[in-house]
Amino acid sequence: MNPLDAAALLDQPPLTSAELIELEHLVARTLRTDNAVVVCQAEAITVLESVARSVAGPSHRVLNVVTGPYGALFGNWLRQTGAEVNDLALGYRTAITPDVFARAIAGADTVALVQAEAATGVNLDLPGLLSIAHREGALTVVDAVAAIGGEPLEVDAWGIDVAVLGGQKALSGPAGVSAAAISRRAWERIEGNPAAPRRSTLSLLDWAEDWLRTDRSRIPGTPSVLETRALLGALRRVHIEGIAAVEDRHRRARAATIAGVAALSLEPWAPAGRRAAVCTTVALPDPVPRALRTLTRPGSLIAPGDGPLEAELFRINHFGQAADLNVVLGGLVQLGTALALADRRDEVQQVAAAAWQTYSAIEPGPIGDMRIE
Ligand SMILES: *Cc1c(COP(=O)(O)O)cnc(C)c1O
Numbered sequence: 621m622n623p624l625d626a627a628a629l630l631d632q633p634p635l636t637s638a639e640l641i642e643l644e645h646l647v648a649r650t651l652r653t654d655n656a657v658v659v660c661q662a663e664a665i666t667v668l669e670s671v672a673r674s675v676a677g678p679s680h681r682v683l684n685v686v687t688g689p690y691g692a693l694f695g696n697w698l699r700q701t702g703a704e705v706n707d708l709a710l711g712y713r714t715a716i717t718p719d720v721f722a723r724a725i726a727g728a729d730t731v732a733l734v735q736a737e738a739a740t741g742v743n744l745d746l747p748g749l750l751s752i753a754h755r756e757g758a759l760t761v762v763d764a765v766a767a768i769g770g771e772p773l774e775v776d777a778w779g780i781d782v783a784v785l786g787g788q789k790a791l792s793g794p795a796g797v798s799a800a801a802i803s804r805r806a807w808e809r810i811e812g813n814p815a816a817p818r819r820s821t822l823s824l825l826d827w828a829e830d831w832l833r834t835d836r837s838r839i840p841g842t843p844s845v846l847e848t849r850a851l852l853g854a855l856r857r858v859h860i861e862g863i864a865a866v867e868d869r870h871r872r873a874r875a876a877t878i879a880g881v882a883a884l885s886l887e888p889w890a891p892a893g894r895r896a897a898v899c900t901t902v903a904l905p906d907p908v909p910r911a912l913r914t915l916t917r918p919g920s921l922i923a924p925g926d927g928p929l930e931a932e933l934f935r936i937n938h939f940g941q942a943a944d945l946n947v948v949l950g951g952l953v954q955l956g957t958a959l960a961l962a963d964r965r966d967e968v969q970q971v972a973a974a975a976w977q978t979y980s981a982i983e984p985g986p987i988g989d990m991r992i993e
Contacts, residue, residue, distance in 0.1 A: 793854025
């Protein structure tokens with residue numbers, strides 16, 4: 621980098637209270653909530669750990685729905701608090717039906733759900749599962765990091781007690797600052813939980829005491845100026861475009877990708893009706909062409925599966941600025957070339973573009989999947 625350009629990164633003015641408060645408002649608007657917002661000066665995985673350790677303890681019974689590695693990690697933090705944790709893990713490729721969920725939730729006072737998992741490309745029928753959780757009176761925690769901006773999320777209308785947001789997926793923002801929206805009921809749970817962290821970077825109670833309940837003239841600790849300002853910029857940009865338009869772009873990208881993948885004789889890995897808008901996971905063909913192995917790069921549009929999933933799938937990361945028709949078409953052309961199917965190039969582009977154009981917000985799920993008892 622030109623040393624003169626570095627000045628824009630290095631010589632930033634201090635973060636102001638007004639900027640942090642605007643960020644909180646934009647996070648709340650993105651999550652469609654009036655609940656209090658905690659901004660965490662670290663990536664989303666940190667605020668997820670804060671939430672797990674704050675809401676759970678030895679007297680609690682938690683149903684943790686696992687559709688990928690983030691859900692599994694969340695369950696482990698919950699268990700470390702001494703809570704009784706039931707991981708509902710049916711294999712990442714099995715859709716969680718309302719019947720199975722309703723049976724598993726019996727006796728739980730807390731439910732943890734991951735709206736969409738980027739690693740597996742699997743999402744949940746969140747409104748349906750939440751209505752069952754409410755019937756049981758359970759506190760509801762949702763990891764929306766990979767879903768937010770891709771799939772609609774209505775924190776207040778759907779009654780989500782804790783919703784966690786990160787900037788680095790569909791919102792095209794930074795990874796270094798994250799946030800959680802916390803309902804009054806969830807604050808009561810946390811305040812009444814002797815196991816909740818205090819005087820710790822994981823403490824939500826410290827943040828409430830040192831910032832949310834003050835006159836907000838002084839930001840506690842040393843904020844990450846660049847990352848906080850970058851998330852503010854990302855959310856301003858999202859709301860200029862409109863959150864519904866951002867979601868629509870992601871869902872069109874999913875539709876175009878799934879159509880293009882089928883035209884290349886590949887199969888989506890996630891079950892029909894439960895495919896996340898953040899990225900499409902694709903079952904690896906057998907044998908795996910060498911050119912496909914070299915095409916997939918971690919963090920790029922076409923990426924290998926994470927960890928053990930590398931043996932089963934690859935990812936098409938059509939999120940953020942990549943939720944764009946031309947980006948998706950370019951990715952499909954690269955994929956066709958790697959599969960020695962360059963002769964299908966025009967056909968693939970046509971079906972993908974048609975799927976983008978004709979996308980309708982109502983995606984049919986498998987029979988029974990969308991039913992709410
Ligand atoms: C990407 C992602 C996160 C964020 O994790 P970081 O490691 O902080 O980037 C959290 N939850 C889910 C479901 C994700 O897909």
